Amino acid sequence: MTGTVEIRNVVKRFGKVEAVRDVSFSLPEGETVALVGHNGAGKTTLMKLMLGLIRPTGGSIKVLGDDPAAGQFEARRRLGYLPENVSFNTALTGHETLAFYARLKREPGKSVAPLLERVGLTHAASRRVGTYSKGMRQRLGLAQALLGEPRVLLLDEPTTGLDPALRQSFYEIVEELRGRGATVLLSSHALTEIEERAGRVLIMNRGIKVADGTLDELRRIARLPTRIRLKVTDAGLTNVPNWLGPVEGWRRVNGHMVEIDASPERKIEVLRRATDEGAPVEDLDVVPPTLDELYAHFLLSQETAR
Amino acid sequence: MRNILIVARKEIQEGLRNRWVLATTLLLAGLALSLTFLGSAPTGTVGVRALDVVIVSLSSLTIFLVPLIALLISHDAIVGEMERGTMLLLLSYPVGRWQVLLGKFIGHLSILAFATLLGYGAAAGALAATGAEIDAESWIAFASMIGSSILLGAAFIAVGYLVSALVRERGTAGGIAVGIWLVFVLIYDMALLGMLVVDQGRTLSGGFLNALLLLNPADAYRLFNLTGTAGVSAFSGMAGVAQTATLGPYPLLAALAAWTLVPLGLAALAFSRREL
Numbered sequence: 001m002t003g004t005v006e007i008r009n010v011v012k013r014f015g016k017v018e019a020v021r022d023v024s025f026s027l028p029e030g031e032t033v034a035l036v037g038h039n040g041a042g043k044t045t046l047m048k049l050m051l052g053l054i055r056p057t058g059g060s061i062k063v064l065g066d067d068p069a070a071g072q073f074e075a076r077r078r079l080g081y082l083p084e085n086v087s088f089n090t091a092l093t094g095h096e097t098l099a100f101y102a103r104l105k106r107e108p109g110k111s112v113a114p115l116l117e118r119v120g121l122t123h124a125a126s127r128r129v130g131t132y133s134k135g136m137r138q139r140l141g142l143a144q145a146l147l148g149e150p151r152v153l154l155l156d157e158p159t160t161g162l163d164p165a166l167r168q169s170f171y172e173i174v175e176e177l178r179g180r181g182a183t184v185l186l187s188s189h190a191l192t193e194i195e196e197r198a199g200r201v202l203i204m205n206r207g208i209k210v211a212d213g214t215l216d217e218l219r220r221i222a223r224l225p226t227r228i229r230l231k232v233t234d235a236g237l238t239n240v241p242n243w244l245g246p247v248e249g250w251r252r253v254n255g256h257m258v259e260i261d262a263s264p265e266r267k268i269e270v271l272r273r274a275t276d277e278g279a280p281v282e283d284l285d286v287v288p289p290t291l292d293e294l295y296a297h298f299l300l301s302q303e304t305a306r
Numbered sequence: 307m308r309n310i311l312i313v314a315r316k317e318i319q320e321g322l323r324n325r326w327v328l329a330t331t332l333l334l335a336g337l338a339l340s341l342t343f344l345g346s347a348p349t350g351t352v353g354v355r356a357l358d359v360v361i362v363s364l365s366s367l368t369i370f371l372v373p374l375i376a377l378l379i380s381h382d383a384i385v386g387e388m389e390r391g392t393m394l395l396l397l398s399y400p401v402g403r404w405q406v407l408l409g410k411f412i413g414h415l416s417i418l419a420f421a422t423l424l425g426y427g428a429a430a431g432a433l434a435a436t437g438a439e440i441d442a443e444s445w446i447a448f449a450s451m452i453g454s455s456i457l458l459g460a461a462f463i464a465v466g467y468l469v470s471a472l473v474r475e476r477g478t479a480g481g482i483a484v485g486i487w488l489v490f491v492l493i494y495d496m497a498l499l500g501m502l503v504v505d506q507g508r509t510l511s512g513g514f515l516n517a518l519l520l521l522n523p524a525d526a527y528r529l530f531n532l533t534g535t536a537g538v539s540a541f542s543g544m545a546g547v548a549q550t551a552t553l554g555p556y557p558l559l560a561a562l563a564a565w566t567l568v569p570l571g572l573a574a575l576a577f578s579r580r581e582l
Contacts (some may be wrong), residue, residue, distance in 0.1 A: 014581075051398045053582045073400035081398040087391040091323040092316075103312045104399040128323075144395070 003028040004152050004183040005050060010059035012045055012207075019045040021207040022059070027183045029151075032174065034198035035187040036295055041204040043187040044084060047154045050185075051081055063152060077105055080150035084157045084187075086141030090130030094121055094140055097129055098147075105148045118173065119143045120166070134161040142170060146177070153177060153184045159193065171197055191291040201291065203298050210302040215291065222297045224289035225249070225261035228270055232258050236280025243279050244270070309401045313409025314416065321379075321417045330375055330417065334425025337367055342429040356433055357444040361451050364426060365531040368455045369524050372422070373462040374487055379414050380466025381483035384577055386476050394582055404574045407471075411463060411570065418459040426452050451531050454562065461523040461565035462486075468569040471576035494522045520557065523565040530558040 005027040012020040020042045027033055035043045048054045049061055052068030061068060066075040088097050098112045116125050119139040124132065129140065138161045145153060153174070159167045175197070178184050188194050194201070201218060203211040211218055233256075236243065240250065240258060247270060249261045262270045274281050289297075321327045341363045384407075387393040396406060430448055434440060466483055473479045498518060502510065519525040 048582065053394065053397055055581075073402070076398065076400040079398070081395070083391065083394050083398075085391060086395060088395075089320055089390075089392055091320045096319065100312070100316045101399065104309065104396075104401050141395075 004064055005185070006060075006062040007046075007050075008060045010046075010049060010061060011057045012042075012049060012054065013057045018207050020049070020056075023204075023207070023209045024059075025202060025209065025212055027152075027185060029183055030178055030181045031200060032178050032184040032186060032198045033200045033202060034194040035185055035202050035204065036191060036194070036291070037187075037204035038299075040206075042207040043204055044156055045207075046204070047081070047156055047185070047187070050152075050154060051076075051079070077148060078151040080145035080147065080153045082141045082145040082153075082155045082158050084160075086137060088129045088137065088140065090128060093126050093128055094132070094136075095125040097140065098143055101144045102147055107148045111147070115143045115146060118146070120169075135163060135166065138162055139166065142173070146173065149180075150177070151182050153182055155184065155186045157187055157189070159188065159190065167193070191295060195291040201294075203295060205299050205302055208302065211294075211298040215294070218294050218298075219289055220264070222289065222294050223264055224293055224297055225263050226267050226289065227287040228260045228262050228267070228274070229253075229285040229287065230258045230260070230274050230281050231256055231283040233280040233282060243273065243276070245273050309405040310409040310412065313401070313406055314412040317410050317413025318416055321413070326379060327417050327420060330421035331424050333375075334371070334421050335428045336425075337371070338364055338426050338429035339432060341367060342433055356438040357430065357440045357448055360429060360433060361444075361447055361531065364429065365451055365455070365528065368451075368458065369528055370491055372418070372455055372459045373491055373524060375421075376414075376418060376459045376462035377466045377483040377487055379417065380463040381470050381479040382476060383410050383414070383467055384470040384573075385473055385479045386470070388582065389476050397582065403578050407467065407570075407574050407577055411460075411467065414463050415456070415460050418463070419456045422452055422455050422459070426455070447531075454527055454530050454559070457559070457562045457566065458523060458527045461562055461569070464566045464569035464573065467573040468576065471573040471580065490522050490524050495525065498525075520561040523562055526558045526561040526565070530555055530562075 003026040007026070008024050010020055010023050011018070023042075023046070035046065037043050045054070049056055050063050050068060052063075052070070055069045064075040064078055068075065092100070094116065095112060098116060099109055102109060102112050113122070113125070116122050119142050121136060121139055121143065124136060129137065132140065138158075142158065145155065155174075159170060162170060174184055174186070186194065186198065195215065198215075200214050201211070202209060203218075211221070213221070232240070237252070237256065237258075241247075244250065244258075244260075247260055247262075247266070251259055253259050260270055271284075271286070273279065274284055318327075338360075342360050384393070387396070397403065426448075430440075465486060469482045469486070470479050473482065498515075502515075519529060
């Protein structure tokens with residue numbers, strides 16, 4: 001399968017530091033992929049490699065069929081990039097700034113105003129960028145990344161500095177582009193935020209790709225326990241093992257709650273017992289492992305493997 | 307080509323917005339006008355070659371001021387944009403690094419050319435308006451003075467870019483730019499003079515001296531303007547030099563052009579190899 005972005009055995013060294021070590025993956029059309037990792041895990045380096053801003057020490061990169069570092073600009077016209085901590089020249093207005101970038105992408109000048117409208121900057125279009133708040137600058141950054149209907153969007157920490165309402169509309173815009181067949185690569189620290197949006201997750205640690213798959217796949221690989229929370233009546237609390245059966249790893253929380261960490265194969269059994277007739281259970285919640293927990297798990301298993 | 311012009315246009319737009327253009331033009335015009343009227347006091351208003359006097363004083367001013375302005379606007383061009391993070395975004399666009407550099411060069415040079423043309427032109431215009439008689443030869447000398455001033459600016463813009471492409475921090479670029487200005491504008495000539503005095507004409511040949519003068523764009527500019535025409539060199543006290551100097555105007559212009567093209571080429575090379 002060939003995707004819009006192909007990364008094969010890519011290595012990048014900065015002096016003695018290996019920022020990316022033998023990473024391979026492929027990003028298909030119409031998918032949102034989350035790139036997750038600590039600071040310094042190699043996320044930004046990977047994006048810069050895909051943009052051709054730096055050259056790989058080894059391996060090959062293809063973006064929309066081109067080698068990005070070879071100086072072919074055709075692919076870059078269909079590529080949107082939002083850098084971490086985006087900055088603009090402060091002397092120009094929002095409209096002038098966006099018009100400049102539009103000209104570089106050979107987009108007509110009339111595409112600027114609708115884009116500003118879309119990110120909610122119409123009221124500030126004729127103000128200098130120097131007067132913008134962090135959130136407004138981030139919105140302008142998003143607007144420039146959306147210029148020219150990009151087929152590949154690389155977004156480095158896109159929602160830092162955005163308030164919750166804007167975050168929502170930001171993800172709506174991204175989802176719309178994805179629906180039209182764009183590849184979206186998104187790096188973030190806010191894992192809970194990504195969890196609902198990304199179809200696939202790439203976990204990086206110290207330049208190594210430690211996990212790659214959909215959330216479900218990763219959950220299966222990680223075999224993390226599912227947390228089951230039961231609200232139990234007073235009578236039930238005194239003899240939990242009687243009705244729940246021999247379950248290890250249960251504990252009482254907040255008086256009336258019983259929490260069980262159920263391994264994947266015991267999960268159904270525990271649920272059956274808890275919902276059995278006569279079980280003193282008033283309510284229950286099932287919480288699958290979150291991306292946070294998965295992330296911690298994969299990092300830990302990679303660290304111990306070293 | 308289109309990319310170069312897009313970048314150049316943005317550079318000019320920024321220059322207009324942050325008042326670089328205005329400040330430079332006013333500074334050059336102000337100094338040129340005061341030199342024109344104060345400088346003509348010793349020759350009096352009956353001096354037939356009023357414009358030649360202006361050329362002499364303006365070209366001396368240019369040697370100090372134009373390299374300084376050129377280095378001020380250029381030393382920050384690459385390293386500054388990198389530090390602010392704007393370069394990262396710009397280079398992710400379909401534009402080559404050499405196009406960015408050339409676009410900036412055209413933009414900055416246009417700003418400098420505009421300021422020089424307007425500032426110095428104001429002086430000549432004012433002189434003509436006061437009724438001074440100016441002959442064609444003086445006009446040609448004046449025009450070539452403006453042209454070579456712009457060329458001198460181009461050389462120092464290119465040198466500033468080279469510094470900007472090589473260093474890691476803005477502060478370093480600023481320091482080196484000041485150093486370059488001091489060396490080329492002040493120290494070089496003093497060292498040259500000192501060397502000649504010590505040597506007393508025993509070992510240093512005229513050819514060697516010529517080569518040393520070509521190695522400094524400011525000296526090439528000075529020689530070009532002060533010895534270029536008979537009228538001007540008489541006023542500048544350089545008549546003696548003009549007779550003995552074997553350098554015609556063309557080698558001097560070629561030296562200025564080389565001082566522009568070589569640093570610009572090296573800057574493009576250094577910039578293309580830089581990692582962001």
